[in-house]
Amino acid sequence: MSTRIYIIGSGVISHHHAMARAELPGSELHAADPSEAARASFQKEFPDAVMYESSDKMLASPAGEDDLVVVSTPPRWHVSEALKALESGRSVLVEKPLAMNVAEAETLLAAAESRGLHIAVCGSRFQSWTLNRKVRSLIVDGTIGDVYLVDWMHRSLCSRTGIEYQNGSWWFLEKSKNGGGPLMDWGPYDFNTLLSILEPDSVTVDHAVCTHPVIPEPIPEDAIFDTETQAVAALTFTCGEKQVRIRFERTCATHGETVQTEGVYGTEGYISWNWLPFGEDLKLQIHKTTGPESVDVDTISVDASKEPNWMFEPVLQFRNFLQGEEAIGMFDAKALHAFRLIQAVYESAETGSPVTLNL
8 A cells, every 4th residue: 555645734844755755656645734825836846746725624534554644834733733643543743843842742642652653753854864873883882982971062153043044934933933942943853863872761951051142133023032042051861870961052143153063972982973964074083092192083984965865764764663664763752752851951941950851
């Protein structure tokens, strides 16, 4: 039986999910959006897609064994639309962030479990990237000894979604519509990747700061801008009997210097790598200091053009999971882990107290 893909929301990201269908011969494509313009744009690119004005109409037909639903609406509708998919008898893949709050996320998981269906989140998009998987294997085999510290810091001066990026999409700036700033936008990728690399049993947010440095904001007077633009946290990942400290930052506007660092420190070495499969000269390096001014560096280079299309990965991996095949991603209860961690960072920043999560 061919896979039927139902996409709720026909905006920019939905087109990538639709293109993943090229890897699934014989599959059907259905999409729903209340916006006539969005439907027209989608139909132009995918002329064989069956279009609907609402998700209710699209999901009204009987569910098939190989159906899957993708929710690609703005975040405030993720859970309500995902619940409709589950109620229709279909498993659902949700764009990041998974929900607007922990209660919503837990409601979604409970609904899936009660129906014997499955959920997944697109925040695991880069989990299958060769270099990320290689870091995990190097940690497991002890190449750099006992891991004790990770730097995961990404800071840009001005790259605010809705302003410098996708200018005019003001809803990205409003917490009630987007859930948060860069922590909600990029945090799902950050934490899904870190969780898959370290596989902790529990995580503690020891301290966090979420703030909004004063930088000129060329936005309409009636636009609401109440999301953070800088999120910083100190975390502890407990992995068995070992503890790994994480120095984390995700910033899209600040007065500081631009920084992009991802590195894992071990007692016998240090790993630096390109955690995103974009650009040229993508590599992983294992550094081992052998003397006062001597460092041995072992380099592993990867040609990203030979890797999968990363925008297609969520649909393809989820489909593999549903088929009982080998799949890489965060499914069912694990789909909540990164989101719960993001919310723990917000909670710690607000209360000034540590927050611990058992995974």
